[in-house]
Amino acid sequence: MFRVIPFMILLTVLPIHAADRPDNLYSSANLWLQDEDPLPTGGKSPRLAFAMSLVVPGLGELYAGEPKRAAVFLGIEALTWFNYLRWRSKGNDLKAEFRTFADRNWDENRYREWQAYNQARGAPYIETETLPCKRALEGCHRVDTQQYYEMIGKYDQFVFGWRDVSNVGFETGNGNVDSNQRIDYENQRNESNKLLKRASVIVGLTVVNRIASSIHAALRVRSAQLSISPRPDRAEVAFHVLF
Known part of the structure; x- marks a missing residue:
């Protein structure tokens, strides 16, 4: 389970724009931190989505209207902290035991x-x-x-x-x-x-999960903005260029 968690995070983030065109993905990644124009998305902000998921992974996805993704990131967070507490507790228990053993036998x-x-x-x-x-x-x-x-x-x-x-x-x-x-x-x-080292390493995975969730949430809100934003017709663009 310890080795699977990073792959779960990676698989969660990779598909977020699999169906988007490369230029749209680039635009989303570049623009979400810029000042957003007032687009018709119910007033949702990529920056706020980013901050929400940075505090609680999945909260930004919930704000973006993606409860399933929110559940995934929140589940990963819960799993990592559960294992941290479990491994740290077992490691400390064993430490107390081997020290008692040493006091008796050395x-x-x-x-x-x-x-x-x-x-x-x-x-x-x-x-x-x-x-x-x-x-x-x-x-x-x-x-x-x-x-x-x-x-x-x-x-x-x-x-x-x-x-x-x-x-x-x-x-x-x-x-x-x-x-x-x-x-x-x-x-x-x-x-x-070994158990205490696992506990310390898994804390780093919670940081990775939060960053991944924050970026994903911000991109989803920005992507929604771009998809809802009215775009000029090509013929209209050509008319303005020619005249």
Whole structure:
């Protein structure tokens, strides 16, 4: 469903002038932002249609007299926000779960013991990361909760903090230590990040939907103006040109 939404928006906008001549389409696109002449369209304004759909997708189409199109754009808007709320909620729930899992199964004291051992031996394992505090504590120089929970699962440097490898000696190379808890933790964290990323991306789709609806509504009102506007007969035009 996440990948289908952009195509739904595109398919909604593309046919809006499929039956129009190319010159009429160009004229509509060019003229709707210009000052409109008082044409017999019930006083409807392309600018107002544009603004209405920019605020609520589909509202401009409703104003233009196209309720079916209005329902499509409004439906896309509702669908995107529904999925945003759903994915964000699930992502945050998983984030709370994997952080609780880490608090239960990763021991910072054990990691500090390994760190002291490593430094005492001349640091055979090069420590490239500095673990921040997950909360404000006395003597803490940097608090970064997000980085704390990312680092302990992402880097081999912190593997000795996992409780299921507490029986592994510090002399073992970090890259050779296998922790099932770490793997489980990373799977939970990745799933949470995936859902939260989906939620943030889909907000951009709501912007696309609003712009598409605004342009469509404005063009439909302008197209109605041009179709209702009286046009001079060709013979009359020729007469004025000749004489």
